[in-house]
Amino acid sequence: MMCARLFNRTVWLGSAVAFLAVASSPVLAHSQPHADRIEVAFVLDTTGSMSGLIDNARRKIWSIANTISRANPNADIRMGLVAYRDFGDDYVVRTFQMTPDLQEVNALLWKFLASGGGDGPEAVNEALDAGVSEIEWSRSGNTRRFLFLVGDAPPHMDYQGPHYPEILKEARQRDITVNTVQAGDWYETRQYWQTIARMGGGSYIAIAQDGGLTTHYDSPWDDEILDLQRRIDQTVVPYGNRAQQRQLKARIATKSYAKDHGAVAESAYLIGKGKVTTGEGDLVDDLEAGRVDLQTLPKDQLPEAVAELAEEEQRAFVAQKLAERRELSAQMKELVAKRDAHVADARKSEASAAPAFDTEASRILEEQLN
Secondary structure (H helix, E strand, C coil): CHHHHHHHHHHHHHHHHHHHHHHCCHHHCCCCCCCCEEEEEEEEECCHHHHHHHHHHHHHHHHHHHHHHHHCCCCEEEEEEEEECCCCCCCCEEEEEEECCHHHHHHHHHHCCCCCCCCCCECHHHHHHHHHHHCCCCCCCCEEEEEEEEECCCECCCCCCCCHHHHHHHHHHCCEEEEEEEECCCHHHHHHHHHHHHHCEEEEEEECCCCCCCCCCCCCCHHHHHHHHHHHHCCCCECCCHHHHHHHHHHHHCCCCCHHHCHHHHHHHHHHHCCCCCCCCEHHHHHHCCCCCCCCCCHHHCCHHHHCCCHHHHHHHHHHHHHHHHHHHHHHHHHHHHHHHHHHHHHHHCCCCCCCHHHHHHHHHHHHHC
């Protein structure tokens, strides 16, 4: 059986060569430096051996988002997730659609628990197919699309269904750049991951099994940034139906302000985008943007404390929250600018570190976006 599997894998690797000349064609080189939307999907192995990398991804997703934002500040940034294991595990593939709500993506990563696996190869083809065909990618012409396949084990080539050569052909047709991130040093995985990256018009990245240790750069302004973020979050006024209000309240109430949870990087991303939350349902934000009007908004869509006020008092209440937010946000921009300069200087003076998930993914995205 093992010899048959190795033969099948060799055949598939050989058949992939026919695609490589096409996959390496200049047609995949993106010429537009700025896009209206940038979409990134992470297809992530969540079997037991990936626990260290998943923990790294949880803590560093905001640094990747900041890299994208710096490369294209005005772009609508969206992320999606595909978690995969293998047949016989709790699940084979779970797909989470593309969303602009990066706080929700971060929350999903914190819910992932690495478990299962054990026989070596995993359901990589099934996961890659979900990432290309089940994720609802934008059809807009001015959208940049990136997929990162992240795992440590090769695909089961003995399973039925589409395999990576035909899946990557579909990715090319959808203008999705496919990158691969190998955790660990399994030789067979490296062969497949390098082939998939070439066929997908992307890059291959090799990192440590645990995702690599990324240097956390503290700055003299971090504590003040976190304190400001707490105060900015207190200006959020949830509205909508009761369930929507509870959801946003819970998000704010359970938000972490700990440095090791990436809170400082999250604050940098939010202030750069002019947001307090990446989700919906903030009355202050929507009134300022003209997406809603107090005059026509039903009272049962307002928080009770606001609904009881006269319309003039409601407007004064929201105006006060907005004024407070603007003042705090101005302070936040100054502090984040100081911190960014401090971190940039620290990186320049630091000796080259071992490749890590977030730094390598950020580097690749920065190169591919420019």
